[in-house]
Amino acid sequence: MFKNLIIYRLAPEWNATAAQIEDGLSANRFVECGSTQEKSTGWCEPRGEAHGPLLETVDGQILLKLMIETRALPASVVTRKVRERVAHIEASTGRKPGKKETRDLKDDIRLELLPLAFTKQLAVGLWIDRKARLLLIDAASQARTDDVVTMLVKSIPGLAVTLLNTRVSPTAAMAQWLISQEAPAGFSVDRECELKAADESKAVVRYARHPLDTEEVRLHVQAGKLPTRLALTWNDRVSFVLTENLQIKKLAFLDVVFDKVSTGKDDGFDAEAAIATAELRQLLAGLIVALGGEMLPCD
Numbered sequence: 001m002f003k004n005l006i007i008y009r010l011a012p013e014w015n016a017t018a019a020q021i022e023d024g025l026s027a028n029r030f031v032e033c034g035s036t037q038e039k040s041t042g043w044c045e046p047r048g049e050a051h052g053p054l055l056e057t058v059d060g061q062i063l064l065k066l067m068i069e070t071r072a073l074p075a076s077v078v079t080r081k082v083r084e085r086v087a088h089i090e091a092s093t094g095r096k097p098g099k100k101e102t103r104d105l106k107d108d109i110r111l112e113l114l115p116l117a118f119t120k121q122l123a124v125g126l127w128i129d130r131k132a133r134l135l136l137i138d139a140a141s142q143a144r145t146d147d148v149v150t151m152l153v154k155s156i157p158g159l160a161v162t163l164l165n166t167r168v169s170p171t172a173a174m175a176q177w178l179i180s181q182e183a184p185a186g187f188s189v190d191r192e193c194e195l196k197a198a199d200e201s202k203a204v205v206r207y208a209r210h211p212l213d214t215e216e217v218r219l220h221v222q223a224g225k226l227p228t229r230l231a232l233t234w235n236d237r238v239s240f241v242l243t244e245n246l247q248i249k250k251l252a253f254l255d256v257v258f259d260k261v262s263t264g265k266d267d268g269f270d271a272e273a274a275i276a277t278a279e280l281r282q283l284l285a286g287l288i289v290a291l292g293g294e295m296l297p298c299d
Contacts, residue, residue, distance in 0.1 A: 001276045002125065005248040006145045007284065008135040009294075010128070011160035018055060018062070024155040025054040030067040035115040040069045041151055044123065047269050058273040062128035066148055071117040073110065081109045124148050127277060134284070135161050140249065164246060167292035171244045174227035181213045183232065184290035190231035190239060193217070197225050234283045242287075253279065 016024075030042030044067040045052040056063040085105050090096050097105065125138040126148065135152075139145045153159050173184075183189045193212050197203040205220055212230075221227065228244040237257050241249045257279055258272065288294055 001272055002127070002136075002138045002251050002280065003249075004138055004140045004251060005280070005284075006137045006139055006142065007164040007246060007248075008137070008149070008161040009164050010130075010133045010135055011162075012133065014158055014160065016157050016159065018057060021062070021156050022053065022055045024157060025064065028151065028155045029054065030069075033069050033071055033119055036111050038071050038073070038114065041147070042067060043151075043155065046125070056269075056273070058270050059277065060131065061273065061277040062130065063273060064126040064128070064152075066124045066126065066151060068122045068124065068147065069119050070122075071114055071119050073113055073117040078106060078109055078113065081113070082106050085109065126152070129277070129281060132281060132284070134164070136280070136284075142245070142247075164288075165295040166246065166288060167295050169244070170242055170246050170291060171226050171228065173291050174230045174242065174244075175221050177230070178212060178221050178227060179218055181218065184286075186235055186286045187290065188233045188236075189213070190233055192229070192231035192241060193227060194229040195220050195225035196228050199224065234286060238279055238283050240283075246291075 025043040028042050030044045031040060033040045043054045044065050045054060046056045046063045046065045054064065082102065082105055086097055086102060124144065127136040127138075128134075129136070137145050137148055139148060149161060153161075177183050177189060178193070189212055191207070191209050191211060193207045193210075195205040195217075203225065205225060207217070226244075229241050229249075231239065231241050231250075233239040233254075237254055239250070239252045239254065243249060253276065257275060
């Protein structure tokens with residue numbers, strides 16, 4: 001259900017009801033790109049059922065989905081067409097178009113080509129944990145998440161969020177775990193890591209499917225190569241990669257987690273959502289403790 005998580009803290013004063021959230025989402029429901037539209041962003045059904053609700057609540061957890069559709073129009077194609085059009089004008093009139101005319105030609109060509117361009121859709125899952133006051137976005141990059149947060153704030157009344165910040169940085173914590181060869185309580189270090197030098201050399205050492213409890217790894221860290229990614233497993237139930245920016249990537253629930261999930265009329269959506277969010281709530285709580293607790297604005 002989730003592959004990546006970028007973690008935000010909800011503002012304490014935000015208390016919109018489910019009905020208010022649904023109304024805000026409905027005003028920004030996803031519509032496919034028009035023939036000359038390069039990008040369309042809007043909310044779609046988390047269950048994937050056409051014309052269904054845009055908000056799902058499972059065991060008190062709110063689940064949303066944002067759809068982003070873009071038209072793939074390669075810049076190289078536009079540039080080539082502009083050159084051809086400019087060459088034709090020069091050949092037929094004996095004059096070379098100026099900068100403004102060339103820009104206008106480029107705009108015209110884009111409008112001509114856009115209806116022919118293929119569209120690409122990307123669905124981004126969101127999870128709001130009211131009790132823990134967290135917003136979790138299933139995105140692999142901060143740039144993508146910024147787009148999602150912008151649409152979320154636009155759609156939901158009074159919503160404000162900030163990135164979660166811990167007292168100990170992930171980099172410092174991961175370095176300590178590798179040097180001491182001891183993971184925090186409830187976690188184990190797996191076999192993937194990336195280390196980067198902080199000096200001008202920018203040297204990078206990557207380990208994949210390799211034991212990290214070795215003298216070689218410890219010496220790299222002591223020599224100043226800082227961990228930017230580290231694979232971990234929580235309680236033998238969920239594996240993931242922690243990054244220097246407190247992003248969680250490559251989330252994978254181990255087989256034992258969903259052993260007893262049975263599909264029903266909803267094809268297991270509620271059961272999977274309930275189990276996944278319950279597991280991740282515990283993982284996130286443990287991870288925040290492992291990173292020294294949350295850094296609050298008043299600290």
